[in-house]
Amino acid sequence: MTLLQPSNALVLWLSLLMVPSSVNMDKPEEKTYSCPVIQCSAPAVIGLPGRDGRDGPKGEKGEPGEELRGPPGFPGKVGPPGLKGDLGPQGEKGEKGERGIVVADDLQRKVTALETKIQVLETELNRYKQALILKKIKSIGRKIFVSTGKEDTFANGKSLCEKAGSVLASPRNEAENTAIKDLMAPSKQAYMGISDEQTEGRFMYLNGGAVTYSNWKDGEPNNLKNEDCAVIQDSGKWNDVNCLSSNVLIICEFSS
Template structure:
């Protein structure tokens, strides 16, 4: 999934660069300037497209890209590869690694480790955990104070779903995993767990 997302972002960037480069090719016919409408070159009126047409063209390109991305998200959701909750998308590459490697993989893909902020998000992450039948790391770590956990960005937890008698590591288990029942456990960060990212 992460590879596919990276591929999509690379393809999108290449498309945008190509479109931009094509507009600057020598010999591309220039449209006449429209008096009173600033073109790409400000008030000089010497752009290839008058300002209004250029704006409409950019809007059409954006609408087309949004439509295509929406279709791709639908296909991935249908195949169970991603889960969407509100503004967040959760996805896994199916790999089991230690906490640092999981975090790095997510950041390289443009996201971060999945960290539920409510029950609905926890259920979405749980559905991926169940699909792979593997425990997964969450984007939550123990703070400076023992048994005080926070999101990896340093913000305090606003939602928890600890398993009974957890957390119990007392400073020795600094990371958090999610079980296949959706409950959380504090765990050592060097264990191999499923990578689930949020975007």
């Protein structure tokens, strides 16, 4: 038996609907069973999707959307320092602080202790000065002149004083000149820290400074025999001599 095609089944079903008009209505109604065409027919087949439609007309411009702030980004590199700004207005004066009693008292105690030590040292120094005066020493102001008791050349005398931390005596005023003169006996002359070895005819102190006080004999200095060094004589007057003279006393000068 061949199955009915869907179109033939539909025709058969329509014919059956027209049959009751010729059937005897007196007969008891018999129950007939039928099935919907859709259920009895073969299952439908899904077709291929259709083509996309054309784009519609452009709509009207919408309202601007609400602006949303995004999360903060990572901090960037530190930029170069800016120019120094103007000085701001002076602030109000603060309240007076408490006095540092502890610190001030401690500092005062230290100062007092130092002052006491200085007084002790000064007393000891004066005592030594008095003892040295009994020897070939003279103290004038802040200077101390010490006679070595030795006669030598200018160069050796300068070296001797330097080793003792001093220089050849150089009087800067009449009082110092007298003090040096009084140390000379029994010698007749003593070297001074004055010469014109650097510039002929221009006597200067050994440190290069210009001579500020002098007591030359009449007609001196005369550079008679290549005389570049200066001596003080037992009269207190000055004279120029040859620096190689070895019968000249060495007197050193200390600054106190």
